[in-house]
Amino acid sequence: MALTIRALADRVWDHVLRTEPHYALRNGQPVERLPCGSHEETEERVAVGRSVREALIGIDVAALEQDERNTAALLRFVADDWARADESWWWHFPVAPYQMFEFSHTAPQAFDVITFADSTADVERFHALAADLARRVRVAEAKLRAQAERGWGIPRAALPGFVSTVEGMRVAMRRWLTLDDSRLEPLSPALRGRLQDGLRRVEENDILPAVDSLLRYLDGTGRDTAASGVGLGQYPGGERAYRELVRQYASFDISPEEVHELGLAQVAELTEQMAKLRAEVGFDGDEAAYRRVLEADERFHARGADDVAATYRRHIAAIEPLVGQWFSVLPEAGYEVERLDPELEAGLSYGYYEQPGPTKPAGRYRYNGSGLDTRSQIDAATLIYHELVPGHHFHLARQEEDAALHPVRGVLAPELLGAYTEGWAEYAASLGTEMGLYTDPWDRYGHYVHQRFTAQRLVVDTGLNALGWSLEEAARYMASTTMESPGQIRTETLRYSTDMPGQALGYRLGFLKFWELRSRAAEALGPAFDVRDFHEIVLGAGALPLTAVAENVASFVAERTT
Known part of the structure; x- marks a missing residue:
């Protein structure tokens, strides 16, 4: 049974490493593709989430060791989130400043770790990642158009920030594709020319046209279909989404x-x-x-x-x-x-x-x-x-x-x-x-x-x-x-x-929950309560859904009061 829990955790982690460059880079792995944020990518995540959720139903969690129960609690949280990602995909605007934050920090790292030591393969990978930049922008525009058709127009007040974010990305993406001579040293003259010619074509024929098209949309149709208010509650289905x-x-x-x-x-x-x-x-x-x-x-x-x-x-x-x-x-x-x-x-x-x-x-x-x-x-x-x-x-x-x-x-x-x-x-x-x-x-x-x-x-x-x-x-x-x-x-x-x-x-919700759990434990244990033990219970297992933290604290109290 422990292997089953680990196998499910492995399935989740494998998907994360394949689809989220941030974690692949932290794990020391090369990034082969940059995600574009499409609904098709989301559907793959939904399938993984539903399969993990289904597998968890067949596991007797009460029979697991404490550490395995913690892992199962986290997997249930992740699986529930992923299983409805095809719906929640619609709730986020793809070029909002905070939505672009991770991509704008991770994408340049994916380019920077390419050393061109494996010359031909690295040139192809650099070209592929550059093409992914254009794909990301095209998908963003397509998503905004689809959201507007569903009645989820961009909030008018947010438009200037969205435009600034896209304009900033236009400058940044050109910078990511600019290589100084020291980066190119491992390449032969032929491969160097092939790399630079390919990047020039991707930039001029794909990336810049895609960005300019998105900016025209934001200043045209996006402005015409903009929502007058802010907040999710103004949209169809927005109340439930929130x-x-x-x-x-x-x-x-x-x-x-x-x-x-x-x-x-x-x-x-x-x-x-x-x-x-x-x-x-x-x-x-x-x-x-x-x-x-x-x-x-x-x-x-x-x-x-x-x-x-x-x-x-x-x-x-x-x-x-x-x-x-x-x-x-x-x-x-x-x-x-x-x-x-x-x-x-x-x-x-x-x-x-x-x-x-x-x-x-x-x-x-x-x-x-x-x-x-x-x-x-x-x-x-x-x-x-x-x-x-x-x-x-x-x-x-x-x-x-x-x-x-x-x-x-x-x-x-x-x-x-x-x-x-x-x-x-x-x-x-x-x-x-x-x-x-x-x-x-x-x-x-x-x-x-x-x-x-x-x-x-x-x-x-x-x-x-x-x-x-x-x-x-x-x-x-x-x-x-x-x-x-x-x-x-x-x-x-x-x-x-x-x-x-x-x-x-x-x-603030997390702050209040930690104090609530501590107060309950202190009241139940009285003079036997040691704050160091409480802190070890909530810290020792690492980050967990707060429902799982509450269960761990309840078990901690029960063990000391029986």
């Missing part, structure tokens, strides 16, 4: 209405805590006035990128002596902060966690060191506890180091399960309160600011997609509940309503 996405991203059963009410309560609670803290420090004005004070205070604006890193390192040094009291197992890999590459800073509001790898064995928070005059550092403590210690690093580095985990658990799961991955990081950052790391009122206020930002997502995402909110209504709410600039609010509201509806809910 309900499915909410459950998928949460990885447990919850409705948009429940999420919205939960968000309102969370925002109100955090707003009250912020007001109490303002009174505690002797400020008698309202929140807007306090925000102006904070924005003008030089203490919360770094003078240079090195100062940003120094602030993060100061907070890391404060938590390091305490982690042993909350965690019994730590990652083997070290951790560090490092500035983003300059070309990435314009497109990323904050930064991201980068897992350890062969060339850089430490986990790193890659931070944005630009625009420091408008980038407040008041939430620096919460941010670094979320990104590194004990947040993403304590989860992702450990999961990467666990050689016993099947790749679907060790590699695929963390990226599929945002409510676990981001929810854990949010929960981990909140541990700073009981660790005594937010005693400074500024750090505590920054912690509340950060928490309320993720809490308001529950309100705004559901408002835009389920309750018929306009972008203007959502922007007003965000302006009253965050410290974000008008430009960032615009980006965020479009992300929630047109790019990735439902995805941003996982941060």
